[in-house]
Amino acid sequence: MYASASARIWVTGASTGIGAALVKTLIARGARVAVTARRRDLLEQIARDHGGPDGSRVLVVPADVTDHDAVVAAARQIEAAWGGIDLAIFNAGGVIEGDFIATMTLNYFSVVYGIEAVLNGMLARGRGHIAAVASLAGYRPGPVATEYGASKAAVIFLMDGLRFTLEPRGVRVTVINPGFVRTPLTDRHTFHMPFLVEVDDAAERIVRGLERGKKEIHFPAPMSWGAKLLRVLPYPVYARLIRTLQPTPAKAEPPR
Numbered sequence: 189m190y191a192s193a194s195a196r197i198w199v200t201g202a203s204t205g206i207g208a209a210l211v212k213t214l215i216a217r218g219a220r221v222a223v224t225a226r227r228r229d230l231l232e233q234i235a236r237d238h239g240g241p242d243g244s245r246v247l248v249v250p251a252d253v254t255d256h257d258a259v260v261a262a263a264r265q266i267e268a269a270w271g272g273i274d275l276a277i278f279n280a281g282g283v284i285e286g287d288f289i290a291t292m293t294l295n296y297f298s299v300v301y302g303i304e305a306v307l308n309g310m311l312a313r314g315r316g317h318i319a320a321v322a323s324l325a326g327y328r329p330g331p332v333a334t335e336y337g338a339s340k341a342a343v344i345f346l347m348d349g350l351r352f353t354l355e356p357r358g359v360r361v362t363v364i365n366p367g368f369v370r371t372p373l374t375d376r377h378t379f380h381m382p383f384l385v386e387v388d389d390a391a392e393r394i395v396r397g398l399e400r401g402k403k404e405i406h407f408p409a410p411m412s413w414g415a416k417l418l419r420v421l422p423y424p425v426y427a428r429l430i431r432t433l434q435p436t437p438a439k440a441e442p443p444r
């Protein structure tokens with residue numbers, strides 16, 4: 189489907205990192221891609237670089253994904269330009285350290301808004317594909333980044349739950365759970381990131397998984413299968429193990 193020049197794909201968080209690499213990879217497969225993020229200048233640069241001779245392969249649709257009405261308006265703009273959306277990849281996200289509500293809005297509610305915005309069109313056509321980028325960090329909690337992990341766990345739950353009702357109606361649902369990928373998000377990290385994946389490699393793995401219609405795309409294998417193993421341990425055993433692997437920060441602050 190995505191190798192076809194007629195595929196209409198919406199990628200949020202397309203200005204940098206995984207989203208920008210996905211745009212490049214999808215365009216190389218022959219698709220048309222609508223790109224959303226807040227930084228219009230970066231999106232316009234992507235359109236100049238990858239939009240083709242007449243620029244028609246990339247549609248620039250800047251929006252703040254934490255703004256419900258802006259997300260719905262973005263979807264309407266794409267549908268008006270292209271007549272519909274075949275695949276929506278809700279990738280925008282990040283870490284807002286210590287702010288549980290803002291992190292949930294950015295990583296989880298943005299996906300809910302996006303699904304709401306594209307779903308009626310897909311159901312009316314009886315086909316479509318919705319994907320969201322969560323994280324292996326959403327599998328099980330550790331002593332750090334609880335706000336981020338909780339928001340990604342919610343995305344995993346959302347996608348795995350919606351699949352039951354949407355797939356029988358022709359809408360495929362994929363959740364994408366990467367480990368560490370080299371992007372502006374992780375460039376800030378000072379700690380060691382095991383099995384770090386380069387961003388173009390991550391995009392290729394994601395697009396291949398989407399083409400195969402996978403329910404979950406997870407990588408890199410040693411890390412994701414290890415995380416899956418930890419997921420099935422009884423909590424007390426898991427918690428004891430994690431405490432030995434990840435030191436608990438000395439200060440504890442209340443969530444906000």
Ligand SMILES: NC(=O)c1ccc[n+]([C@@H]2O[C@H](COP(=O)([O-])OP(=O)(O)OC[C@H]3O[C@@H](n4cnc5c(N)ncnc54)[C@H](OP(=O)(O)O)[C@@H]3O)[C@@H](O)[C@H]2O)c1
Pocket residue numbers: 200201202203204205206207224225226227228230251252253254279280281282283294321322323324365366367368369370371372373374
């Ligand atoms: N890198 C990793 O190791 C890793 C691992 C697992 C999961 N992930 C997930 O992968 C996704 C992409 O992250 P990345 O690593 O590629 O980071 P990144 O380079 O920082 O990209 C984040 C993207 O989200 C956009 N964004 C952030 N806030 C937004 C908002 N309010 N409205 C619209 N767009 C917004 C940013 O664009 P603007 O700033 O221009 O708006 C940017 O395009 C995120 O959901 C992240 O949680 C990353």
